[in-house]
Amino acid sequence: MPTAAPKIFRSFFITEAERSPTRADTKHPLTNPKAHVIISQQKAILSQKLGLVLADSPHGGIDGGCTTAEGIPEKGINLNILLKLRDMLEISGFEVRVTRDSDISIHDDGIEGIAAQKSSDMDNRLAIFNESSNAICVSIHQNQFTDPKYSGAQMFYSNSNKESEALARSLQNSFVEFLQPDNTREIKQCGKELFLCYYSENPTVMAECGFLSNPEEAALLTTEEYQSKVAFTLYAGIINFIES
Numbered sequence: 001m002p003t004a005a006p007k008i009f010r011s012f013f014i015t016e017a018e019r020s021p022t023r024a025d026t027k028h029p030l031t032n033p034k035a036h037v038i039i040s041q042q043k044a045i046l047s048q049k050l051g052l053v054l055a056d057s058p059h060g061g062i063d064g065g066c067t068t069a070e071g072i073p074e075k076g077i078n079l080n081i082l083l084k085l086r087d088m089l090e091i092s093g094f095e096v097r098v099t100r101d102s103d104i105s106i107h108d109d110g111i112e113g114i115a116a117q118k119s120s121d122m123d124n125r126l127a128i129f130n131e132s133s134n135a136i137c138v139s140i141h142q143n144q145f146t147d148p149k150y151s152g153a154q155m156f157y158s159n160s161n162k163e164s165e166a167l168a169r170s171l172q173n174s175f176v177e178f179l180q181p182d183n184t185r186e187i188k189q190c191g192k193e194l195f196l197c198y199y200s201e202n203p204t205v206m207a208e209c210g211f212l213s214n215p216e217e218a219a220l221l222t223t224e225e226y227q228s229k230v231a232f233t234l235y236a237g238i239i240n241f242i243e244s
């Protein structure tokens with residue numbers, strides 16, 4: 001079932017510059033020589049700048065988020081990518097927090113009704129976003145639109161933290177470099193309607209990793225191999241942001 005937040009964001013997805021997407025061959029990030037450079041630089045980067053990476057898996061429990069044509073909800077895809085990203089970051093020596101590591105809503109006990117539970121879940125996730133003053137926050141979503149032809153990742157940010165735009169640009173560039181060479185989407189600034197991005201006090205990006213309404217992209221996103229590639233793409237974007 002679509003939730004309020006994705007409906008709001010859907011209005012931003014189509015721009016005049018939008019073109020009919022063509023699927024390009026994807027480079028496997030783990031065989032891309034640049035990827036090895038990034039990994040080999042890890043220790044030097046980490047010794048200079050240590051911080052917390054907070055990875056958010058939106059939707060959980062009764063809130064599945066958007067779905068593929070076959071009814072596969074985004075929540076499981078988001079969670080799989082999140083856990084893979086967490087592992088990559090932890091192996092690299094980062095402290096990582098996740099807003100959930102299983103298919104649950106993290107609303108307060110005793111809250112009744114889906115809308116109130118969703119609101120409580122959002123408030124609790126925001127509290128986690130703001131627990132540390134030295135965190136990078138990435139919220140992992142999948143996208144949906146009425147026209148199935150649209151595909152490709154797009155990063156959303158708010159200017160309430162001045163570093164969020166640079167994080168969004170680094171993540172968007174990473175998708176083009178490692179996964180979607182034909183992706184010409186622009187990063188998009190949003191306001192209060194992007195609740196977590198707007199009220200987060202740390203650099204924060206909502207990463208829409210692909211369109212579940214596009215059959216070809218949905219088929220990719222539901223495979224573990226592609227989920228690993230998306231996780232690596234986010235990982236590389238985070239590392240490049242920290243390095244710059």
Ligand SMILES: [Zn+2]
Pocket residue numbers: 006058059065066074141142
């Ligand atoms: Zn979503």
